[in-house]
Amino acid sequence: MRAGERPALRFTELTKSFGHSEVLRGVSFDVEQGEIHALLGVNGAGKSTLIKILAGVHRLDSGVIEVRGRRLPPGHDPEAARTAGIAFVHQDLGLVEDLSVADNVALHLGFEQRFGLVRRRATAERVARVLGAVGADFSPERLVGSLSKDEQVLCAVARALALEPGIVVLDEVSASLPKPDVERLATSLRGMRRSGVAFIYVTHRLDELTGLVDRVTVLRNGKKVLTAPMAELSHEALVKNIVGAETMATGQRPGAEDRFRRGGGDPHLVVRDLITHELTTPISFDVRAGEVLGICRLVGSGTRELAQVRR
Numbered sequence: 001m002r003a004g005e006r007p008a009l010r011f012t013e014l015t016k017s018f019g020h021s022e023v024l025r026g027v028s029f030d031v032e033q034g035e036i037h038a039l040l041g042v043n044g045a046g047k048s049t050l051i052k053i054l055a056g057v058h059r060l061d062s063g064v065i066e067v068r069g070r071r072l073p074p075g076h077d078p079e080a081a082r083t084a085g086i087a088f089v090h091q092d093l094g095l096v097e098d099l100s101v102a103d104n105v106a107l108h109l110g111f112e113q114r115f116g117l118v119r120r121r122a123t124a125e126r127v128a129r130v131l132g133a134v135g136a137d138f139s140p141e142r143l144v145g146s147l148s149k150d151e152q153v154l155c156a157v158a159r160a161l162a163l164e165p166g167i168v169v170l171d172e173v174s175a176s177l178p179k180p181d182v183e184r185l186a187t188s189l190r191g192m193r194r195s196g197v198a199f200i201y202v203t204h205r206l207d208e209l210t211g212l213v214d215r216v217t218v219l220r221n222g223k224k225v226l227t228a229p230m231a232e233l234s235h236e237a238l239v240k241n242i243v244g245a246e247t248m249a250t251g252q253r254p255g256a257e258d259r260f261r262r263g264g265g266d267p268h269l270v271v272r273d274l275i276t277h278e279l280t281t282p283i284s285f286d287v288r289a290g291e292v293l294g295i296c297r298l299v300g301s302g303t304r305e306l307a308q309v310r311r
């Protein structure tokens with residue numbers, strides 16, 4: 001951030017509980033103008049709650065949110081978030097597949113009108129501008145249903161940008177994208193960053209962060225455990241912050257092995273202290289007759305590599 005420039009967003013000591021469950025516990029961090037800022041954490045860490053609070057869907061219990069130095073009023077609603085220049089792209093994208101790209105963007109924008117008549121040309125020009133801004137190389141006349149998944153994401157981002165926001169929140173938009181498509185999306189987002197728009201990028205995929213995001217914030221159990229430049233973080237440090245050093249050390253909760261074991265007899269598969277390119281912490285497990293072993297880790301943490309490993 002340049003000296004004297006206000007952060008695009010500042011969260012200060014946000015707290016939120018649902019009943020007796022404390023979901024956000026004193027979360028503070030800044031998102032700078034023109035940066036792509038990843039928001040990371042395991043399921044239930046509090047990411048969506050924070051995003052929904054920003055969107056004006058949930059109300060904060062305490063804390064302050066500032067947009068370019070201006071405080072959002074306590075209990076702000078979705079309209080106030082929009083007026084403050086915050087746009088959201090959710091995982092389901094919310095596009096109308098039977099309409100063209102141009103019409104999807106224009107619908108969001110409200111068609112340009114003059115004397116009550118829709119000005120198709122003015123609308124088309126505006127649509128072309130935002131599609132250009134996201135680096136989309138497909139025709140605005142294409143039906144959204146005929147676009148590839150990453151093109152649809154770009155269309156949804158273009159639709160958000162049409163409102164000329166200062167901040168765009170992308171909530172797990174890459175969850176169903178194959179890797180090459182994520183790379184195309186990353187190229188577009190990096191291009192848009194130059195316009196000064198700040199992006200909050202919520203994801204579970206660690207493999208896409210390098211080269212895409214500038215900084216990351218990690219939430220764990222409703223607390224912020226890390227905000228740091230991506231370039232300074234190793235994969236292992238990132239995973240450690242996301243899952244916690246305790247989980248890293250044991251790999252499971254106490255008693256979990258007995259509770260979930262259904263098979264018996266000698267193990268059919270024994271793995272001891274396995275280390276691979278991505279799995280930098282040694283892992284060990286047995287699989288016995290009659291057992292179904294589930295392996296769950298964050299995307300990009302080495303689960304696929306584990307399944308493919310050869311002696």
Ligand SMILES: Nc1ncnc2c1ncn2[C@@H]1O[C@H](COP(=O)(O)OP(=O)(O)OP(=O)(O)O)[C@@H](O)[C@H]1O
Binds near residue numbers: 041045046047050
């Ligand atoms: N409306 C709600 N009422 C009650 N509890 C809720 C509500 N929304 C979320 N929670 C709880 O708050 C905690 C944080 O949920 P949240 O959806 O913010 O997590 P998340 O980090 O987005 O997880 P995921 O990666 O699975 O999307 C969870 O324990 C969840 O069950």
Ligand SMILES: [Mg+2]
Binds near residue numbers: 047048049
């Ligand atoms: Mg969520």
